[in-house]
Amino acid sequence: xxxxxxxxxxxxxxxxxxxxxxxxxxxxxxxxxxxxxxxxxxxxxxxxxxxxxxxxxxxxxxxxxxxxxxxxxxxxxxxxxxxxxxxxxxxxxxxxxxxxxxxxxxxxxxxxxxxxxxxxxxxxxxxxxxxxxxxxxxxxxxxxxxxxxxxxxxxxxxxxxxxxxxxxxxxxxxxxxxxxxxxxxxxxxxxxxxxxxxxxxxxxxxxxxxxxxxxxxxxxxxxxxxxxxxxxxxxxxxxxxxxxxxxxxxxxxxxxxxxxxxxxxxxxxxxxxxxxxxxxxxxxxxxxxxxxxxxxxxxxxxxxxxxxxxxxxxxxxxxxxxxxxxxxxxxxxxxxxxxxxxxxxxxxxxxxxxxxxxxxxxxxxxxxxxxxxxxxxxxxxxxxxxxxxxxxxxxxxxxxxxxxxxxxxxxxxxxxxxxxxxxxxxxxxxxxxxxxxxxxxxxxxxxxxxxxxxxxxxxxxxxxxxxxxxxxxxxxxxxxxxxxxxxxxxxxxxxxxxxxxxxxxxxxxxxxxxxxxxxxxxxxxxxxxxxxxxxxxxxxxxxxxxxxxxxxxxxxxxxxxxxxxxxxxxxxxxxxxxxxxxxxxxxxxxxxxxxxxxxxxxxxxxxxxxxxxxxxxxxxxxxxxxxxx
Numbered sequence: 001x002x003x004x005x006x007x008x009x010x011x012x013x014x015x016x017x018x019x020x021x022x023x024x025x026x027x028x029x030x031x032x033x034x035x036x037x038x039x040x041x042x043x044x045x046x047x048x049x050x051x052x053x054x055x056x057x058x059x060x061x062x063x064x065x066x067x068x069x070x071x072x073x074x075x076x077x078x079x080x081x082x083x084x085x086x087x088x089x090x091x092x093x094x095x096x097x098x099x100x101x102x103x104x105x106x107x108x109x110x111x112x113x114x115x116x117x118x119x120x121x122x123x124x125x126x127x128x129x130x131x132x133x134x135x136x137x138x139x140x141x142x143x144x145x146x147x148x149x150x151x152x153x154x155x156x157x158x159x160x161x162x163x164x165x166x167x168x169x170x171x172x173x174x175x176x177x178x179x180x181x182x183x184x185x186x187x188x189x190x191x192x193x194x195x196x197x198x199x200x201x202x203x204x205x206x207x208x209x210x211x212x213x214x215x216x217x218x219x220x221x222x223x224x225x226x227x228x229x230x231x232x233x234x235x236x237x238x239x240x241x242x243x244x245x246x247x248x249x250x251x252x253x254x255x256x257x258x259x260x261x262x263x264x265x266x267x268x269x270x271x272x273x274x275x276x277x278x279x280x281x282x283x284x285x286x287x288x289x290x291x292x293x294x295x296x297x298x299x300x301x302x303x304x305x306x307x308x309x310x311x312x313x314x315x316x317x318x319x320x321x322x323x324x325x326x327x328x329x330x331x332x333x334x335x336x337x338x339x340x341x342x343x344x345x346x347x348x349x350x351x352x353x354x355x356x357x358x359x360x361x362x363x364x365x366x367x368x369x370x371x372x373x374x375x376x377x378x379x380x381x382x383x384x385x386x387x388x389x390x391x392x393x394x395x396x397x398x399x400x401x402x403x404x405x406x407x408x409x410x411x412x413x414x415x416x417x418x419x420x421x422x423x424x425x426x427x428x429x430x431x432x433x434x435x436x437x438x439x440x441x442x443x444x445x446x447x448x449x450x451x452x453x454x455x456x457x458x459x460x461x462x463x464x465x466x467x468x469x470x471x472x473x474x475x476x477x478x479x480x481x482x483x484x485x486x487x488x489x490x491x492x493x494x495x496x497x498x499x500x501x502x503x504x505x506x507x508x509x510x511x512x513x514x515x516x517x518x519x520x521x522x523x524x525x526x527x528x529x530x531x532x533x534x535x536x537x538x539x540x541x542x543x544x545x546x547x548x549x550x551x552x553x554x555x556x557x558x559x560x561x562x563x564x565x566x567x568x569x570x571x572x573x574x575x576x577x578x579x580x581x582x583x584x585x586x587x588x589x590x591x592x593x594x595x596x597x598x599x600x601x602x603x604x605x606x607x608x609x610x611x612x613x614x615x616x617x618x619x620x621x622x623x624x625x626x627x628x629x
Contacts, residue, residue, distance in 0.1 A: 003390035004442050012168060012194065013210075020056035020208075020236075027213035029086070030236075031059040034101065034136070034195030035204070036092075037074075040064035042061065042199045045074055053082050055205045055238075058218050061090035063101055068108035080514070086218035092136060095119040097152055098145035101166065104225045105571025113534035121147070123161055132228060134193060137184060139176045146183070156185045164228065168194035170206035184373060191228055194235035210234040237571045274334055274529050274584025275618040277301065277600070281591050283312035284340065285319035294324055295331075301590070302331060305611065306618035311331055311531065311586045313340040313384070314368045325375040336478070336531065336586065338381035338460050339368040341389060358390050358441055365445060369453040380453050381478055382445050385462040387438055436468045443470045460531045463517060463546075464489060471524045480532035480588070481517055483572040484545030485509035506543040507571050514572075518580050527583040534588030534598040535568040537561060537608065541566050550598055561598050566609040573617040585621075589613055 020030050032052050036042030052060055060078070062070050068091045075087050090103045096116045102109065106129045111117060123133040135157075138146045146152055167180045183382075184190060192205030211227050218224075227233075282286045282294065289297070301307060310328045314321045314337055325335045341356050341364055356364065361426055365382055372380045383389070436616040442459055449457055463481050485506050521528045535541040536549055539561040549558050553600060576582065592599030600614070601607050 012237050014237045015238065023210060024058055027215055029059045029211040029215050029218055030057050031061070031088075031209040031211050031550050032057045032196065033061050033103075033193045033209055034063050034092075036064055037062050037070050039067060039070040041542060044442060045070050045202060046077055047201055048198065048204070049074065049082070050199050051084070051204045053085060055208075057208060058090060059086045059211070059224065061088045061103060061155075063090045063092040066094055066109070066111035067091065068105060084218070086221065086224070088221060093117065093122050093557060095122055095145070098138075098140070099136040099143050101134040101136045101439075102126040102131050102219060103134065103228070105129050110155070113160045119160055123463070127161070130225075132162070132163040132225060135162050135183070135197075136166050137169040137172065137197065138165065139179045140169065140172060146540060154182050155186065157186050162187065162190055164191040164193055166195050167192040168207050168237070170194070170196045170203070178297070191231040191233050192235055193233065194237065205238050206238045208238065210236055219466065272308075273621060274309045274336070274586070275307050275621065276311055276334070276336065276584065276586040277305065277307055278311040278586050279531060279590040280313050280589045281323075281593065282325055283319060284315045286593065287591055291320065291323055291327065293329055298328065298331060302333065305615045307333070309336060309584065309586065311336040313338055314371070322371050324377040325372070325377055329376045334378045336379045336381065336529075337372055337377045338384045339365050342383050356390055357392055357531055358437065361386070361390050362445060362448070366448060366452060369449045373453045373455070377455060379456045379458050379476055379478070380449065381458045381460040382442065382449050384460040385465065385480060387436070387462065387465055438465060439468050439470055443473050446473045458529075466517060466521060470540045471521070471526060474526070477521050477524060477526050477528045478531035479517070479521060479528065480546070481530045482533060482546040483510045483514055483535070483568065483575075484542055486514060486545035486547065487513065510542050511575055514575065515580055518582060529584035529586065530582055531586050532588035533572060533585055535565045535610070536597055537565045537599070538596050539564050541565055542571070548594070550594055558596055562608045562610070566613045569610050569613045569617070573613070573621075575616075577621060
């Protein structure tokens, strides 16, 4: 069988799936070397494994981008379902120039955010773990180390101690793959691999690799790595390049038409769903609590409300918010925290009457970011609805809650068209408008926060702000997205272009606006958490929306109605369960200063009916690793 060994690009072997079984019986391992799962930008890892085994593979490597978190789940799944198969821990790591594949790793090679690592450092780290370093798709136009523009020169391959090369990449045309021959000539000790680089199930089954022979135990990874390093590999081509566009078409259709982005969501695979409650007034000190009181209450909430997350607002040191955050971490909760500067006239009945300038808030935020780092906060929001809280003239928070203020942030009708999202075409609808100060401010603030805080960074945006936030700079999208039709009236209509405002009940209109906003946020391909979703305890609560009732002129006309609050939550949850995928929901809020407000408990501490509605939702709201119900 020595003739099987591949030493040049001309030696790839065309084979049928039926022949793979015979080769495995002769002591060969059928190895699939390049696949992605929901832990980066692919699909459910279980679906990937099922498809690979069905195609004839008995050695699997899942190579997610910059993390190896899938390994423990994949090994357990293979052990339980396919004990005849082996698993090789692997990772695709981003370098300054392109991607490097590492096989036989003991621990993941961490790459944070937009960071890129030097190629030499990546290779050395792989070798220190006893692994093998492989050049991934060397001449890929965008991600290849030796790409035409911005890549390394071919001769520079001699600088690096690569063990192997992904000679055949299923998405690249033959002439780009064949260019790898020049690299092999300069570093002939490299073994060759062929990879699917599968991001959907439909990408699987184009290139496999034959390793061996004389491998009698597919779980003997040391022997397999040794065989790879000795160039005992043959690339197997299961389908010709000309047929691949047709083979891949279902995957692209699924990705772009059938809610593919809903299924390709790494955040859900790694962290699950964030199910939480906003403890605003407790963390701001308006309802002061000792640490023991807070712990007792939080333990009860965790037990009865099925939450796994708490959101806190950091105001002043005496609120003990970071002690609360540390306690929540001890109880196993995710913690989302944002600095919130308000100046209450009295803790008995606070009123917001003072704000900071943008310059003053930066110092305030950075101080809290350092404290959040020490407390182990999971997601630090650099602010919350800052267009309401900050100004150049220190005008009050309440002063800005008016139609004239909100209309300046209104999206154009083009921005509300599903699929256009943040594209340049959508932006044309507002070409005459001046970009708000918020955009550049958040971009600069995010960069400064990252210097003192190394967790996930976000911003808790008001729904009117979302199209002016530079989301590409944040790890997670947090949006205070209320289920209300209140802001529909602010959507601009371009000259000569009419947009139909949905007719029907407030619920129907609210569903339309909620769906459109989430669709827009998902175009950034980042996890989306609804950081505030709440309803006031009054009749017509959906129509009233997020504007606190005490700010309405006809405040006394609102009727207290616990049933309306609970029913509104049910309508919003029904939409989230059946139609809209988000990565988390934070309920606003546990207590309130106003009995008719957003609070989930009454002034005497007993719970409103909405608590049971929320608890049942969190208990049953699940999502598979692929993002499907």
